[in-house]
Amino acid sequence: MKATDKPSFGVLVTDVTRLMRKHFDRRAVCFNLTRAQWRALKRLHRGEGMRQNELAEQLEMEPIAIGRVIDRLQKAGFVERRADPADRRAWRLYLTPRAHGVVDDMEQISTELLREAQRGVSAAEMKAMMSTLTRMKNNLHALDQLGA
Numbered sequence: 001m002k003a004t005d006k007p008s009f010g011v012l013v014t015d016v017t018r019l020m021r022k023h024f025d026r027r028a029v030c031f032n033l034t035r036a037q038w039r040a041l042k043r044l045h046r047g048e049g050m051r052q053n054e055l056a057e058q059l060e061m062e063p064i065a066i067g068r069v070i071d072r073l074q075k076a077g078f079v080e081r082r083a084d085p086a087d088r089r090a091w092r093l094y095l096t097p098r099a100h101g102v103v104d105d106m107e108q109i110s111t112e113l114l115r116e117a118q119r120g121v122s123a124a125e126m127k128a129m130m131s132t133l134t135r136m137k138n139n140l141h142a143l144d145q146l147g148a
Contacts, residue, residue: 021035032076034069038106040069041099043059052070055070078095078098080093080096
């Protein structure tokens with residue numbers, strides 16, 4: 001790309017996402033968690049007691065893949081499966097005390113990284129960008145409903 005060429009919207013969004021992930025992964029390496037494991041912990045932190053299939057749906061992952069993620073998290077002492085009192089075949093997922101501490105630490109890393117990434121961006125600019133991206137996301141979800 002020439003210095004005078006402007007990158008497309010898609011390229012910029014992809015680049016920002018990739019760079020945020022790269023810097024987050026560098027800072028969180030001490031926790032020995034994959035991004036998929038971190039996402040699962042964060043989602044469970046927001047709603048403990050969900051079923052494995054609900055977590056898979058929320059993370060847009062296949063049930064078999066989320067099963068492997070949960071297996072590793074359970075083995076590492078971050079998650080526990082508890083029997084669902086309403087369905088003997090199902091398990092509910094809960095974070096362990098160890099996981100709560102790690103989630104708090106990783107949230108701090110995320111907050112600091114976002115603050116650094118937003119340097120020089122005003123609150124009004126952030127609000128407008130978030131509003132625009134939310135609208136675009138909703139539009140794309142609407143296409144899913146139409147089958148487009």
